[in-house]
Amino acid sequence: MANPDEEQPQTQQHTEDYLFKIVLIGDSAVGKSNLLARFARDEFHANSKSTIGVEFQTQKMEINRKEVKAQIWDTAGQERFRAVTSAYYRGAVGALLVYDISRRLTFDSVGRWLNELHTHSDMNVVTILVGNKSDLKEDREVTTAEGKALAEAQGLFFIETSALDSSNVNAAFQTVVKEIYHILSRKVM
Numbered sequence: 650m651a652n653p654d655e656e657q658p659q660t661q662q663h664t665e666d667y668l669f670k671i672v673l674i675g676d677s678a679v680g681k682s683n684l685l686a687r688f689a690r691d692e693f694h695a696n697s698k699s700t701i702g703v704e705f706q707t708q709k710m711e712i713n714r715k716e717v718k719a720q721i722w723d724t725a726g727q728e729r730f731r732a733v734t735s736a737y738y739r740g741a742v743g744a745l746l747v748y749d750i751s752r753r754l755t756f757d758s759v760g761r762w763l764n765e766l767h768t769h770s771d772m773n774v775v776t777i778l779v780g781n782k783s784d785l786k787e788d789r790e791v792t793t794a795e796g797k798a799l800a801e802a803q804g805l806f807f808i809e810t811s812a813l814d815s816s817n818v819n820a821a822f823q824t825v826v827k828e829i830y831h832i833l834s835r836k837v838m
């Protein structure tokens with residue numbers, strides 16, 4: 650159990666609260682819902698979508714001793730009908746643009762998702778390109794170098810993750826939230 654004497658000083662420094670809206674985008678079945686399930690609840694779902702179609706999940710994080718809340722939105726399958734609405738993007742300050750390293754078609758769609766993101770939201774949305782399913786080594790169709798190069802060309806952060814084995818999942822979300830926090834604190838100061 651946590652020692653309350655150790656916890657207290659930190660809690661007292663939580664004088665400000667931040668709430669950041671972050672959206673998950675990318676083709677169907679790249680693993681968006683599972684990345685969120687892994688990050689927020691440390692769960693993984695092999696098949697069923699119906700059990701996890703959450704709209705958004707609020708996750709508390711601590712950055713520089715400040716409590717930051719990330720409100721992470723999942724398309725919950727909207728993209729299958731090409732109907733990700735402008736309301737979905739409204740107010741977003743961060744985005745995880747996900748593709749599946751074992752399906753090149755999902756990587757080819759990245760440009761379209763970026764266009765859509767920039768049409769519906771601020772150009773300055775902090776965005777990380779996420780190559781998910783890094784555990785599928787045998788089935789890899791997109792190299793790490795290709796992912797990195799595209800991210801660099803588009804001015805995005807880049808990471809490869811696996812919602813299945815948890816690799817880099819926290820880091821993907823933390824990279825975005827930390828950068829938003831830093832941009833915001835520079836503006837405030």
Ligand code: GDP
Pocket residue numbers: 676677678679680681682683684694695696698726781782783784785810811812813814
């Ligand atoms: P979404 O449509 O983008 O939200 O994708 P889902 O999260 O529903 O995942 C689609 C399918 O890919 C499901 O069968 C998941 O179990 C599987 N999946 C998701 N992430 C991973 C991963 O990191 N590795 C592997 N091997 N499968 C994954």
